[in-house]
Amino acid sequence: MTGSDFKNSILEGIPEALPDPKPLNPDINHAPKRKDILNSDEKKLAVRNALRYFHPKHHPVLAREFMDELLTFGRIYMHRFRPDYEIRARHLDEFPHCSVQAAAIMLMISNNLDVRVAQHPDELITYGGNGAVFQNWAQYLLTMKYLAEMSDDQTLVLYSGHPLGLFPSHKEAPRAVVTNGMVIPNYSSPDDLERMNTLGVSQYGQMTAGSFMYIGPQGIVHGTAITILNAGRMISKKGEGMGGKLFVSSGLGGMSGAQPKAAGIAGIISVIAEVNPKAIQTRHSQGWIDEVCSDMENLIRRVNQAIAAKKVTSIAYAGNIVDVWEKFADENIYVDLGSDQTSLHNPWAGGYYPAGLSFEESNRMMSEDPAKFRESVQTSLRRQVDAINRHTRRGTYFFDYGNAFLLEASRAGADIMNTNGEFRYPSYVQDIMGPMCFDYGFGPFRWICCSNDPADLGVTDKIAEETLQKLIEKSPDEIKQQMADNILWIQEAGKNRLVVGSQARILYADAEGRIALAEAFNKAIAERRISAPVVIGRDHHDVSGTDSPYRETSNIYDGSKFTADMAVQNVIGDSFRGATWVSLHNGGGVGWGEVINGGFGMVLDGTIDAANKLRMMLQWDVNNGIARRSWARNKEAIFTLRREMDRTPGLMVTVPYIADDELIDDAVMGK
Numbered sequence: 001m002t003g004s005d006f007k008n009s010i011l012e013g014i015p016e017a018l019p020d021p022k023p024l025n026p027d028i029n030h031a032p033k034r035k036d037i038l039n040s041d042e043k044k045l046a047v048r049n050a051l052r053y054f055h056p057k058h059h060p061v062l063a064r065e066f067m068d069e070l071l072t073f074g075r076i077y078m079h080r081f082r083p084d085y086e087i088r089a090r091h092l093d094e095f096p097h098c099s100v101q102a103a104a105i106m107l108m109i110s111n112n113l114d115v116r117v118a119q120h121p122d123e124l125i126t127y128g129g130n131g132a133v134f135q136n137w138a139q140y141l142l143t144m145k146y147l148a149e150m151s152d153d154q155t156l157v158l159y160s161g162h163p164l165g166l167f168p169s170h171k172e173a174p175r176a177v178v179t180n181g182m183v184i185p186n187y188s189s190p191d192d193l194e195r196m197n198t199l200g201v202s203q204y205g206q207m208t209a210g211s212f213m214y215i216g217p218q219g220i221v222h223g224t225a226i227t228i229l230n231a232g233r234m235i236s237k238k239g240e241g242m243g244g245k246l247f248v249s250s251g252l253g254g255m256s257g258a259q260p261k262a263a264g265i266a267g268i269i270s271v272i273a274e275v276n277p278k279a280i281q282t283r284h285s286q287g288w289i290d291e292v293c294s295d296m297e298n299l300i301r302r303v304n305q306a307i308a309a310k311k312v313t314s315i316a317y318a319g320n321i322v323d324v325w326e327k328f329a330d331e332n333i334y335v336d337l338g339s340d341q342t343s344l345h346n347p348w349a350g351g352y353y354p355a356g357l358s359f360e361e362s363n364r365m366m367s368e369d370p371a372k373f374r375e376s377v378q379t380s381l382r383r384q385v386d387a388i389n390r391h392t393r394r395g396t397y398f399f400d401y402g403n404a405f406l407l408e409a410s411r412a413g414a415d416i417m418n419t420n421g422e423f424r425y426p427s428y429v430q431d432i433m434g435p436m437c438f439d440y441g442f443g444p445f446r447w448i449c450c451s452n453d454p455a456d457l458g459v460t461d462k463i464a465e466e467t468l469q470k471l472i473e474k475s476p477d478e479i480k481q482q483m484a485d486n487i488l489w490i491q492e493a494g495k496n497r498l499v500v501g502s503q504a505r506i507l508y509a510d511a512e513g514r515i516a517l518a519e520a521f522n523k524a525i526a527e528r529r530i531s532a533p534v535v536i537g538r539d540h541h542d543v544s545g546t547d548s549p550y551r552e553t554s555n556i557y558d559g560s561k562f563t564a565d566m567a568v569q570n571v572i573g574d575s576f577r578g579a580t581w582v583s584l585h586n587g588g589g590v591g592w593g594e595v596i597n598g599g600f601g602m603v604l605d606g607t608i609d610a611a612n613k614l615r616m617m618l619q620w621d622v623n624n625g626i627a628r629r630s631w632a633r634n635k636e637a638i639f640t641l642r643r644e645m646d647r648t649p650g651l652m653v654t655v656p657y658i659a660d661d662e663l664i665d666d667a668v669m670g671k
C-alpha cells in the first residue's frame with residue numbers, strides 16, 4: 001500500500017461500502033473467549049449499540065455478524081473493519097494531519113496496536129490480557145479520522161475508546177481527553193465491567209494501553225531491573241554481589257515478559273514459568289530469554305548448574321508456576337528472590353491458569369463452566385501460596401509484584417495473612433519502589449521520537465546521559481544511587497536492544513531530571529539535532545499518577561490509601577498546564593475497581609511555548625504526588641518536598657508536624 005493509499009484509508013474512517021469479512025490471523029495471539037454474561041435482552045442491546053456506528057443499509061448483514069461475534073468471542077470486535085494497512089508507528093508526516101499534536105497521538109495509538117507490540121492485536125488489546133485501546137474497530141477508524149481532520153482549536157473526547165467527538169477548544173488545551181472505565185463506584189465489580197464491556201459502553205484501559213503510552217516491554221524492563229536489583233541489594237549481606245542468586249516468577253506476557261531480561265541486567269539467574277507457548281516463543285525470538293525448558297528434570301539440572309557456576313542465565317519453564325514452586329521446595333533448591341506476574345488483576349478470564357489443567361482445558365473451561373474454573377483458580381492459588389511459604393520459611397524474599405497476587409490469594413482463602421490480619425509478604429512498593437523511588441520523585445519518564453528514526457533515539461540517549469551526568473554532580477547523597485543506576489541504564493540501553501515498536505526510551509527520573517531531560521530534547525529539536533518532534537510521557541505507575549492501595553500507594557500509612565484525590569487531581573492539573581493529551585482510568589495493574597490512575601502525553605516541538613509548558617506541567621506532575629506522600633508523613637517525601645520548595649518559586653506546600661508516638665499511646669490508652 002502506498003503512502004497516499006494509507007492516508008486515504010485513514011481519512012475514509014468507517015468505509016462507505018462494506019469491506020469483505022476478515023478471518024482471524026492464525027499466526028498471532030488472540031484473546032480468550034469472554035464469558036457469556038448478557039441475558040437475551042442485553043444481547044439485543046449490545047448488537048443495537050454496535051450498529052450505531054453504521055448506516056442502516058448495512059444493518060441486515062452486520063446485525064447477524066455482530067451477534068455471531070458475541071456468541072463466538074463473548075465480545076463484538078467488528079473484525080470485518082480491521083484495516084488492510086499495517087498498523088505501526090511511522091514518521092509523524094506519514095499520518096494525514098492538520099495538527100502535529102494530533103498526528104503524534106495517531107503514532108502512539110498505532111504503536112499500541114502494532115502486531116509486534118500488542119498482546120492480542122485483532123482484539124485491540126495491548127497488554128495484561130484485557131488492556132484495551134478501543135473496544136471495537138469502528139472506534140479505531142473513527143478516532144483516526146477525527147485525529148486526521150482536527151485542528152489545534154479542537155479537543156477530541158474519548159469515552160472508553162468511543163470517540164464522542166471533536167469539541168471546539170483552544171490551542172493551549174489538550175488535543176485529547178481520554179477516560180477509560182470510569183463508572184459509578186458502586187458499579188465497579190468485575191462482573192459490572194464484563195457486562196458493560198460486552199455492551200460496548202466501557203473498557204479496561206490498563207495504564208498505558210488506553211492512554212496510548214505503551215512502549216513495548218522496555219517500559220517495564222527498566223522498572224523491573226530497578227526492583228530486582230534493589231531487592232537483591234536488600235537481601236545481600238555486606239559486600240556480597242548478585243552472583244549465583246536465583247529469582248523465580250511467572251509470566252512472559254506483555255509486561256511480565258520483561259522479568260528475565262531485567263534479571264539478566266541486574267546480574268541474577270531467573271526461572272520464569274509460562275503456560276502459553278506463543279508467549280514463550282515471542283520472548284525467546286526477541287532474545288529476552290536465554291533458554292527454554294519444558295521438562296522439569298532438565299530445568300532442575302540447568303538451575304543447579306547455573307547456581308554452581310554463578311552464571312547469569314534466564315530460563316523459561318514451559319508450564320505452570322505452581323509446579324515450579326512445589327518441585328523446587330521438594331528438591332531443596334534455594335530461591336533468593338520470588339514473585340509472581342500472572343495477570344491476577346483478571347483472574348477469571350485468562351489472567352491466571354490453574355495448576356493441573358492444560359492451557360487449552362483452561363481456555364475451554366473459563367467460558368463453558370466459569371464457576372468450576374473459578375474454583376480451580378482458587379485451589380491453584382492456595383497450592384501456590386503453600387509452596388511459596390515453604391520457601392520463605394527457609395529465607396526466600398517473596399514480594400507481590402503489583403498483579404494483585406496477595407489480594408486474590410487472600411480471597412481464595414490461601415495461607416497468606418499474618419496473625420495481625422496483614423499480608424504475610426510486602427508489595428514491591430512498600431519495601432522497594434515506594435521508599436527508594438516514588439517518595440524521591442523517581443518514576444518511569446519516557447520519550448518517543450516522532451521521526452520513528454533510530455538515529456534520533458541515539459541522539460536522545462546521548463543527551464539524556466549527559467544531562468544526568470551533570471545532575472548527579474549536585475545530587476544529595478539520598479538519591480545518588482538512583483542517579484547512578486539510571487546513568488548505567490541509559491548508557492547500556494542501546495546495547496540492550498530494548499526497542500520493540502516505536503523509537504522510544506524509558507528512563508527513571510525525578511522532577512528535576514524529567515524537566516532537565518525534556519528541556520534538553522526541546523532545545524535539540526529547535527537546533528535540528530533531533531529531526532522531528534518528541535513525545536514525552538510516563539507510565540501511570542508513578543509517583544503521582546496512581547491511587548492503588550495494594551500497589552503504588554501501598555506505602556501510604558495515614559489511612560488515605562483508599563482515596564483517589566491524587567490521581568484525579570493529577571490529570572486535572574496536567575490538563576491545564578500544557579499536556580497534549582490526558583487520560584484517567586478505573587483499573588490498571590491490579591484490577592477493575594481496585595485503582596484509579598491517570599497520565600499524560602506531551603509533544604515537544606522545539607518551540608518556546610513547549611519549553612514553558614514542559615516546565616509548568618512536569619513540576620506539577622511529580623510534585624503533586626510528592627506533596628501527598630509527604631503529607632502522609634513519608635520521610636523520604638518530606639525530604640524531597642523541602643528540596644523542591646527551595647528551588648521552585650511559587651511552590652508552597654503544607655508540611656506535616658510529626659507527633660510523638662508515646663504521647664499518642666498515653667493519650668489514647670489513658671482514656
Ligand SMILES: NC(=O)c1ccc[n+]([C@@H]2O[C@H](COP(=O)([O-])OP(=O)(O)OC[C@H]3O[C@@H](n4cnc5c(N)ncnc54)[C@H](O)[C@@H]3O)[C@@H](O)[C@H]2O)c1
Pocket residue numbers: 119127128129220223250251252253254255256257273274275276279319320321322341342343344345346350351352353354355401402403404541588589590
Ligand atoms: N509491577 C509492575 O510494575 C507491573 C507492571 C505491569 C504489569 N503488572 C501486572 O503484572 C501482571 C502481568 O502483566 P502482563 O502484561 O505480563 O500480563 P499478560 O497477561 O500479558 O501476561 C501474564 C502471563 O502469565 C501467564 N500465566 C498465567 N497463569 C500462569 C500460571 N499459573 N503459570 C505460568 N504462567 C501463567 C499467562 O499465560 C500470560 O502470558 C498484570 O496483573 C499486570 O497488571 C505489574
